[in-house]
Amino acid sequence: MKKISIIALLAVSVATSVMAASVVGSRHDMVFSGFAVGAGGSTEVCIFCHTPHGGQTSVTLAPLWNNTAVASVGTLYNSTTMNFTATVEQVNATDARLCLACHDGGVGMPVNQPNSGDMDPTAAVMSPNALLTTDLSNDHPIGMDLGLNPEGIDPGIRPLATIIGATGFNENPFYGAANTMWCSTCHDVHDGDPLTAPFLRISNAGSAMCKACHIK
Ligand code: HEC
Ligand code: HEC
Ligand code: HEC
Numbered sequence: 001m002k003k004i005s006i007i008a009l010l011a012v013s014v015a016t017s018v019m020a021a022s023v024v025g026s027r028h029d030m031v032f033s034g035f036a037v038g039a040g041g042s043t044e045v046c047i048f049c050h051t052p053h054g055g056q057t058s059v060t061l062a063p064l065w066n067n068t069a070v071a072s073v074g075t076l077y078n079s080t081t082m083n084f085t086a087t088v089e090q091v092n093a094t095d096a097r098l099c100l101a102c103h104d105g106g107v108g109m110p111v112n113q114p115n116s117g118d119m120d121p122t123a124a125v126m127s128p129n130a131l132l133t134t135d136l137s138n139d140h141p142i143g144m145d146l147g148l149n150p151e152g153i154d155p156g157i158r159p160l161a162t163i164i165g166a167t168g169f170n171e172n173p174f175y176g177a178a179n180t181m182w183c184s185t186c187h188d189v190h191d192g193d194p195l196t197a198p199f200l201r202i203s204n205a206g207s208a209m210c211k212a213c214h215i216k
């Protein structure tokens with residue numbers, strides 16, 4: 001009897017420790033950061049990115065999107081030592097166009113304003129390092145399908161099970177059945193935990209996140 005209750009307690013503490021921090025109060029909380037509240041003074045945090053009705057359908061399978069996605073990404077990263085390839089079309093099918101709605105330079109207006117009051121985030125000023133622009137030629141590559149055997153394509157990349165397993169991310173960080181890399185491979189847009197800043201899925205202390213994929 002006692003043993004069972006200890007196990008139950010352990011299960012609760014593990015669940016708490018892996019629970020992600022919220023978007024509320026994070027750098028993605030544009031109400032908290034003060035610049036976003038328009039004349040109506042709404043306090044809705046999600047509205048900059050999502051709406052319950054009238055979501056944007058310009059990006060396939062976008063989650064009830066409420067901002068203006070960029071039409072396309074620009075030039076992609078390349079080098080003579082790259083083994084995986086991605087096309088602009090493949091990158092456009094990831095979440096990149098959603099992130100770049102703001103990280104191209106300015107936070108756009110929520111397309112569908114909340115009933116609780118207007119929002120006007122247009123005065124938001126992105127710090128220079130948060131400003132990626134649509135030119136991704138100097139950014140870590142995304143959009144590549146890693147498939148089920150990435151180490152077979154690039155021996156410098158760890159096996160899939162190691163990347164997603166206990167020594168890696170503890171969950172699959174890829175997108176779709178072909179295990180595609182997207183911005184959300186490395187970032188969790190909702191998780192403002194300072195221990196995994198800036199919005200990373202796992203801590204990159206000692207470059208641990210980089211090493212979850214790269215044998216270096
Ligand atoms: C700064 C923009 C931003 C804000 C603010 C934001 N989200 Fe998201 N959300 C995204 C993006 C981008 C995705 C798609 C990437 C992904 O799934 O991680 C997403 C995906 C989702 C999904 C579908 C995937 C999943 O994780 O289940 C849900 C549900 C969601 N958001 C709910 C919310 C809620 C609720 C809030 C407010 C408390 C919120 N989001 C605030 C950008 C945002
Ligand atoms: C609605 C606008 C909006 C969208 C969409 C958005 N962001 Fe942001 N993001 C911001 C703002 C505003 C900041 C704070 C900028 C600053 O620090 O100057 C920010 C900051 C960040 C930071 C830096 C956090 C820090 O602690 O310095 C990261 C990383 C980031 N965003 C990643 C993403 C990713 C990845 C996506 C898509 C999955 C995304 N964002 C979508 C508005 C947005
Ligand atoms: C391979 C992992 C990886 C991918 C993929 C990735 N990022 Fe990042 N990103 C990082 C890391 C790590 C940092 C923190 C860098 C540092 O600490 O110097 C970062 C930082 C940022 C920042 C904040 C810059 C700063 O210095 O505060 C923004 C904004 C951002 N990423 C957006 C994006 C967007 C948008 C995408 C997709 C187009 C993306 N990231 C894809 C790993 C990644």
Ligand code: HEC
Pocket residue numbers: 078079080081082083084085140141144146154157163173185186209210211212213214
């Ligand atoms: C989820 C897995 C993953 C994570 C996490 C990751 N990478 Fe990568 N990275 C890749 C893949 C896959 C490639 C493409 C390799 C290729 O095609 O040769 C790549 C490409 C690169 C390249 C370009 C290689 C070349 O040949 O031009 C560099 C440099 C790099 N990553 C560094 C980093 C750093 C630094 C971090 C941590 C901030 C990081 N990566 C995090 C998977 C990852």
